[in-house]
Amino acid sequence: MSMAGYETIIGLEVHCELKTETKLFCGCRNAFGDEPNTNVCPVCVGLPGSLPVLNQKAVEFAIRIGLALNCEVKWSNFHRKNYFYPDMPKDFQISQYDLPLNEHGTIELPDGTVVGITRAHMEEDTGKSTHLGGSGRIHGADASLIDYNRSGVPLVEIVSEPDMRSGVQARAYVAELRAILVAVGATDGRMEEGSMRVDANVSVRKPGDPFGTRCEIKNLNSLRSLQRAIEYEALRQVDCIEAGERIVQETRHWDEAAGRTGSMRSKEEANDYRYFPEPDLVPLAPSAAWIEEIRSALPALPKARRQVLVGLIGNDDQATLDLIATVVDRDLDALVVEAASAGAPAQLAVTRAANELNAEGVLPSAKSFATTCQMEASGALSATQAKAVLAALSETPDADPKAIAASLGFEQLSEDTLSTTVDEVISANGDEWARFAGGDDKLAQFFIGKVMAATKGKANGKAVISLLNERRSG
Amino acid sequence: MTTAHDVAAQVRSGHTTAREVLEQSFAAIAERNQELNAFLYLDHDGARAAATAVDDVVAAGQDPGPLAGVPIGIKDNLAMRGIPTTCGSKILDGWKPPYTATVVERLLAAGAVPVGKTNLDEFAMGSSTENSAFGPSRNPHDVTKVPGGSSGGSAVAVAAGFVPVSLGSDTGGSIRQPAAFCGLVGYKPSYGHVSRYGLVAFSSSLDQVGPFTTTVADAALVTQVIGGHDPADSTSMPDGYDDLLAACGRGVAGLKVGLCRDLLDGADAEIIERVRQAAAVLEAAGAEIVDLSIPELRLGLSAYYLIAPAEASSNLARYDGVRFGLRVEREDVAAMNVATRTAGFGAEVKRRIMLGTYALSAGYYDAYYGQAQKTRRLITNALDAAYEKVDVLLGATTPTTAFGFGDKVADPMSMYLSDLFTIPTNLAGHGAMSVPFGNSASGMPIGVQILSPGRRDDRLFQVGAVLEAGVAK
Amino acid sequence: MSEQSPLTKEEVIHVAGLARLELTDDEVTTFTAQLGSILNHAADISSLDLEGLVPMAHPFDLENILRPDVPTASLDREELLAGAPSVESGRFKVGRILGEAP
């Protein structure tokens, strides 16, 4: 299997659950993991006589998403998408059709690629089926049980243009989109809980040819699956074409365990959703004033936040960019910026924030974090010690790092003590020293290790190296 | 039975009790309901509890509400918690909603006593109650005739003296047509004035709940209780309209009344004659009569019989055997859906679901549904233009008086044509009222229809009250 | 019915499928004629020139009817499930589902 001579064309549809208190069209709680059918009412179970009323907060979140994706926010309305399915209580879904709330946006990936956003529209989620018997999956099950707690949860579906050309790029798009949606507070972005769900439209072509026939891949519930599924599917399609077969436009299911996509429809039935304007709802026409109010309250987006850190560090090599992306993704950038303004070296603060701080747990105060970084930079703490101090700060975020260091026995070694220890280590390892003195720099690490062991980790690695070099040249 | 006004006044003043009034109502029902089939279900316990509660409030010297102790029939497409709500369909047989419609909540809060659920054409689709899965209702003026529909049971309940008031729903004439056939006041409020929350939807953009009463003033009283904004209905108008009771006494002096040819042509001669007499009564009371024609109204039938079935086809999808009501078990869900719906729906409902599904389906949307929605605009614009010249329109409610059982069952189109004069107001979302105005030579009631511009329903009550007072007995 | 029906029996069967209804052969024949008769009547509007008229979905031009994001009480689960044809473990039970949601 090879992609030689072909390019992959990818467009993505991302469904994102909004983080409202209540559902899109009723006052039932929008909560994950509650007892089945406990967050339900006549509206979201589709009982006869019930009527939907639109949740203002859901609209506000959807507009935030539209603005963050550079969309035009427009006069819109809701349509009914008619099809029978047991987890859909009214046997139609209230969605937006030819007049979506947000249209014509863009998203810029960290590598600079700009992906077009066709639309970002509002719709309601379905209930959840549990399949009995068989493998627990829908195929081979004898019966299904339905829980409507999720029915009516607000979704925004973000549809991209077919602007991506690799699985890696598609993955970067979803990661960036997720970061934006989380940053604007519209969703928690938990793919594993299903609060973000991705479908991928994939086709292949020889560069310059028109787009090929596409297949839609469903069940992509992690970034890793997304990339793997796209790469597999593109190769499958190229193989088909090379074998002289035609690609059939169809929906395919990603099998994570088997690492391949498979055809999903047991019977091909042309869908005829009979869309028509939802008569129980009135149009949604956000005023310019409301849109501006939402726009002015938008927080800084991930790209701008990353740029702040790049500016602080003055360095944009890939390793640094990766660390910065992690820091922003985990919402640690504000802490880093504050620590830097309190005197911490920005590069070190970013590195330590990305690798040592637990964004889900208790974070050190900016002052304590800054002091720790400064102590490490000045050699007062070794890297190992600095990490231990940061770990201790997660218990007592406002404590003085100097006091922690002292309580952990990290008092700095005097220069004399360190010098004496280095000399002792050199004389105890004569052969190695001879090789180091002869220019074998690899042995520096050996001596650092020995000095660290002798000082129980208290020595500063850089100080040891400078002493070793002094001895070698002197 | 007397009027709602009288009952409420007597209960409030302690001249009688809500329980006494209720027991009289139950007695009348017991005597004749088997013959007339007005009520599908009687809520003896709930009604007695509600009446007792009213009496307790009166005894405590507190205000029991404007409908204190008034027994009311509720069309069986309005949800009442714990009470069977069938919509006249086998598919909902036995289902008890876990919630109550806003209008019923408001009736209860006003001291009214819902006595039970009244018969209707299945899912309110029909003009005779012959489409009810539980047998037709009979016209108390002549039991060989239909009472009209779809709210036939509600009309019969009032016309037979079971209750002074009942609620119906009007999608294309389903209150006004049976009111005309049974000799009652039937009022369809402007769209959005009365909450639809808890009204089982037939055609969401056309449905409206309204009352059957014996007097125009009672229609005003009941509407003031059930009307007004409901946050649970997105299509509910944010503000209410003028005091309808006050409008009943305002007279018609200076009012311009359009006698509309297109709401008369094709009607029986004696019905046309009655409408002309009604115009004369209004003229004598100081109104100015203007003859006019709005030919676009003739297009209403086609627009209606595409829009209403289209919305219905979607509204009735949920009757799939999964969550409530009937299920005809099959091994897989799709087959179960088909078996359930095929067994549960009657022929007329199936016909309209089919028609609506077809009108919305790919390739036909623009030609049928899209064109019908534009026609709806055309008709509304034409009515708006007419209301530049006149304040209200006057015409017949129905082309004929009540017809016999089976007369129109074989040919759906002939049945649909009986809605010709009532449909345009539903399309425009305006208010309209049928007021009884004498009988035919054979003794069947004749209704005169008043139409008003959207949200100027007060004019219906001005005109209705004058007609009611001036009708030649 | 002497008029030409604007729809075929095959279309009637297809539409019944979309609507999850099963028709007997007799019903297919009757419905084809009856629906045809209604559609023929509707020809009076399909031939109109309505260019420029805005399709009317609602009687009145309401916009932006919104509710606050405040939780309200849920239904009692037992009361809700009491109306269901089949129930297991607090959920609605159905038979085998053939095919995933579209």
Ligand SMILES: [Zn+2]
């Ligand atoms: Zn709900």
